Amino acid sequence: MADSIKALSPVMDTYKRFPINFVEGKGCYLWDENGTEFLDFTSGIATCNLGHVPENVKNAVQLQLTKLWHTSNLFHIENQEELAKKLISHSCLDQAFFCNSGAEANEAAIKLVRAHSTKNGKRPLIAAFKQSFHGRTMATVSxxxxxxxxxxxxxxxxxxxxxPYNDFGALEMMKDASPSAVMLELIQGEGGVIPAKQDWIDELVKVCSEEDILIIVDEVQTGMGRTGKLFAYEHYGFEPDILTLAKGLGSGFPIGAMLAKGNVGSAFQPGSHGSTFGGNPLASAAGLATLTELTSSSVLENAIKAGEKIGALLENLKAKFPFIKSIRGKGLLIGIEIDGEAVNLIDYILQEKLLVVSAGPNVIRLLPPLNISKEEIDIFEVKFTRALERYLEA
Known part of the structure; x- marks a missing residue:
């Protein structure tokens, strides 16, 4: 009887993992336990935006490791406050709350909307959109x-x-529903790399302004330079009331942030919300070094140029391979829609020692580091083209 029972892994079976164990990374590359080199176009799912083990972030974390790891948020944390000041100075928001992940940042945003709504006598209803993804907690799943x-x-x-997303009729329905806030991604990442249309966003902002509806922009994936600007909302010419961040904020260290306009953030008072580890000295050191690098170097400009170069080569490949249906995205958040199952093509891509991820059943998602070089893009083109040729022949 015991022999017939499948042995349980000590780690819960919540991920469909690739059969690879990485032990080292640097820049755009990862190496497995056998020393095999992989070109990484996942960046830890839009997390290692400066590549693996970026020097300035490594130095900042190593220094902090020798000084102080944790005190809790019962005390002032100097580099957390410095990170908050820097995020505020580079955005349109006024205050920051720190947590450990994107789901937690969105959870904080949802709680803030409810607190603000209660304070102002409004119904705490949040409008969101089909095909969106906001996290795995009960509130963010909802x-x-x-x-x-x-x-x-x-x-x-x-x-x-x-x-419905990018739907003008939906805005009329939303107006009739009279929510206290609307929550959206400006590029739906997990939903298939679908950018919001500018005219639709213009109308959404107009409706929200007229109806006194708060705007929450989930930039967990699009933030920290992924689209070529520090925040994706900058492409669209409006100011959100609440902004959520994580992933690329810490270069791989767990940190999330929820930013808010002052008149909204004031709905939180001591005891309203909290996080034991949120913004602790180690995470804040990583976040501050990451943000400094993004705002004081040419990384964002490189992301725009690299995105254009990759987009152009993908359009050329689209003309050669009929199963590629469309190329979409912004900066270095790129989706390749194919006629077929994405997982089948990913198998061929992985054989070329190239790492990509899917975004829904038929979209390949490319998320290379923002400081990727022209030479590395050329290597990607060779590897990706070979994978497409083998997929077509299969």
Whole structure:
């Protein structure tokens, strides 16, 4: 009987993992336990925006390791406050709350909206969009507009209503629903790398302004330079009331942030919300060094140029391979829609020692480091082209 029972892994089976164990990384490259080199176009799913083990971040964390690791948020944390000041100075927001992940940042945003709504006598209803992804906690799953993410976790939390994305009719329906806030990604990452249309955003902002609806922009994936600007909202010419960040903020160290306008952030008072580890000295050191590098170097300019170069070569490949249906995205958040299952093509890509991820059933997502070089893009082209040729022949 015992022999027939499948041995359980000590780690819960919540991920469909690639059969690779990486032990070292630097820049755009990872090496497995056998010393095999892989070109990484995932960046830890848009997290290692400066590449693996960036020198300035490594030095800042190593220095902090010798001084202080943790005190809790019962005390002032100097580099946390410096990180908050720097985020505020480079954005349109006024205050920051620090946590450990994107889901926690979105959770904080949801709680802040509810606190603000209660304070102002409004119904705490949040409008979100179909195919969105906002996290894996119960509140953020409830906010997410994908049934595959929500399935099995019913009953979901009340207080969310979902509308079609990039749909003008949906804005009229949203207006009629009278939510206290709208929550959206400006590029739906997990939902298929789908950018918001400028005219649709213009109308959404207009409706929110007229109806006194707060705007929460989830920049967990698009933030910290991924689209070629520090924040994706800068491409669209408006100011959100609440902004959420994580992933690229810490270059791989767990840190998230929720930023808010002062009139909204004031709804939080001591005891309203908290995090034991959020913004601790180590995470804040990583965040501050990462943000400094992004704002004081040519990394963002490189992301724009590299995105254009990769986009151009992908369009050329699209003309050669009929199963490539469309190329979309912004900066170095790029989606390749194919006629077929993305996982099947990823198998061929992995054989070329190139790492990519999917974004839905039929989209390949490219997320290279923002400081990727022209030479590394050339290497990507060779590897990716070979994978496409083998996929076509199969």
């Amino acid at each position: 906010a997410t507009g994908q049934e595959k993410i929500r399935a099995g976790f019913e009953p979901l939390l009340d207080g969310f209503i979902h509308f």
